[in-house]
Amino acid sequence: MRRPDADRLIFTNHHQAKCLEFDTVFICDAVEGVFPDLRPRDSLLGVRHRMDHLPSDPADYTAFRLQEERRLAYTAMTRARARVVWTATSVGSEAGRGVPSRFLPLVGGVATLHELATSPPERGRPVSPREAEAGLRRLASDPTAPAPRRLAAVAALAAGPRWRMRDPVRHAGIAGRGRATGLNGSELRLSPSEADGYARCPRRYAIERKLNQAGDSIYARFGSVVHEVLDQVESEAMAQGKRHADYPTAVQRLDKIMDPGDFGGEPFAAAWRARAREGLARLYNMWPSTATPVAIEQRVSFDLGDVTWRGRIDRIERDAAGVRIVDYKTSKTPVQLTEAAESLQLGFYALAAGADAELGKHGEPVAAEFWYPLVAAQKSLTTRALDMHNLPALGRRLIELGEAIAAESWDPAPGDWCERCPFASSCPARPEGGDQFA
Numbered sequence: 199m200r201r202p203d204a205d206r207l208i209f210t211n212h213h214q215a216k217c218l219e220f221d222t223v224f225i226c227d228a229v230e231g232v233f234p235d236l237r238p239r240d241s242l243l244g245v246r247h248r249m250d251h252l253p254s255d256p257a258d259y260t261a262f263r264l265q266e267e268r269r270l271a272y273t274a275m276t277r278a279r280a281r282v283v284w285t286a287t288s289v290g291s292e293a294g295r296g297v298p299s300r301f302l303p304l305v306g307g308v309a310t311l312h313e314l315a316t317s318p319p320e321r322g323r324p325v326s327p328r329e330a331e332a333g334l335r336r337l338a339s340d341p342t343a344p345a346p347r348r349l350a351a352v353a354a355l356a357a358g359p360r361w362r363m364r365d366p367v368r369h370a371g372i373a374g375r376g377r378a379t380g381l382n383g384s385e386l387r388l389s390p391s392e393a394d395g396y397a398r399c400p401r402r403y404a405i406e407r408k409l410n411q412a413g414d415s416i417y418a419r420f421g422s423v424v425h426e427v428l429d430q431v432e433s434e435a436m437a438q439g440k441r442h443a444d445y446p447t448a449v450q451r452l453d454k455i456m457d458p459g460d461f462g463g464e465p466f467a468a469a470w471r472a473r474a475r476e477g478l479a480r481l482y483n484m485w486p487s488t489a490t491p492v493a494i495e496q497r498v499s500f501d502l503g504d505v506t507w508r509g510r511i512d513r514i515e516r517d518a519a520g521v522r523i524v525d526y527k528t529s530k531t532p533v534q535l536t537e538a539a540e541s542l543q544l545g546f547y548a549l550a551a552g553a554d555a556e557l558g559k560h561g562e563p564v565a566a567e568f569w570y571p572l573v574a575a576q577k578s579l580t581t582r583a584l585d586m587h588n589l590p591a592l593g594r595r596l597i598e599l600g601e602a603i604a605a606e607s608w609d610p611a612p613g614d615w616c617e618r619c620p621f622a623s624s625c626p627a628r629p630e631g632g633d634q635f636a
């Protein structure tokens with residue numbers, strides 16, 4: 199029989215938690231619509247309108263509901279003796295993407311959600327053995343820390359394996375940071391996807407692209423297969439004078455090209471094949487263009503500043519207005535409209551196509567778009583377009599990025615992308631990273 203004071207998890211709702219106390223309280227699924235939930239607590243008969251203490255005006259009533267939810271949040275948080283953890287997830291939300299609760303910046307003590315996502319938490323209590331180990335190593339090697347604390351840290355490290363930390367006899371720490379230059383090699387050639395990677399985080403870009411630590415991803419393999427299918431069938435269709443290929447031809451080619459071994463064998467490969475078929479069906483059922491193709495998988499290069507940029511454009515079309523550029527995306531989540539409007543990748547393609555003498559015969563670039571065949575759609579294929587007015591600014595931005603890469607400036611740039619960064623445990627901008635052993 200379990201002792202009444204033994205550790206356990208208790209699942210409860212906010213109301214039932216009143217008068218209880220716990221060491222740690224997890225407030226889960228803090229997304230808009232769940233917490234706060236501002237739906238009117240109303241019956242079909244509209245009893246609310248007969249209660250004098252409740253505001254009748256809809257806006258006032260929503261404000262009242264928000265106050266109620268805030269009170270609940272306060273109650274839930276004050277149930278914790280030591281720690282409160284809020285979680286928010288997009289999984290299971292009706293729209294497919296949960297919007298984080300407006301309470302999160304409040305409890306995080308910051309002004310905006312963006313600030314909350316981009317500023318790494320201050321070093322506090324560790325939440326994993328690896329983080330605990332890093333903290334202890336920092337303390338042990340900190341000459342400004344009191345000697346008893348440093349000694350205690352060494353003792354805790356020595357007992358580390360008991361707490362799932364690494365054995366200090368076998369893992370003596372990591373070397374201090376070395377030079378971060380000399381990664382570029384003799385000739386600097388860049389691609390627009392590198393510009394995107396560098397613009398997001400120079401440090402991660404350097405590790406992935408310069409030190410070749412990106413690793414293999416099944417999503418990248420899937421994207422390559424779909425691009426290869428479209429390259430082959432669209433090249434053939436263009437040679438036959440057609441505007442585009444068709445679904446049966448594309449699926450036939452998919453089955454020929456796709457190697458199940460690259461996708462973990464069957465039945466996993468069958469799931470990826472079904473996913474590709476679904477995207478191809480959507481693409482050919484909802485083909486989003488009436489223009490004529492002039493080039494498929496076209497290599498382009500363009501000098502910007504002192505750097506030569508190179509890339510490959512998936513599809514180039516022309517119509518009466520001019521040249522249209524298309525880049526297929528195999529993600530299931532499209533970028534925001536504003537992000538596409540300022541896309542470095544589309545901007546580079548448009549600039550390079552405009553400077554290409556051969557493509558110039560078909561006219562000036564007038565549009566550049568991402569196409570998303572994998573995104574569920576009812577009536578028309580999901581696309582995202584570049585704002586062509588942004589081209590001059592994007593050209594300047596590419597020059598800036600080229601100069602920064604040439605100067606080998608690899609400082610970390612923390613943001614919400616850090617959550618999925620495989621190099622966070624060695625990143626000085628993150629609490630779990632930094633100099634683990636000075």
Ligand code: SF4
Nearest residue numbers: 399610612616619625
């Ligand atoms: S953790 Fe964030 S800041 Fe550090 S390298 Fe990764 S993406 Fe960049």
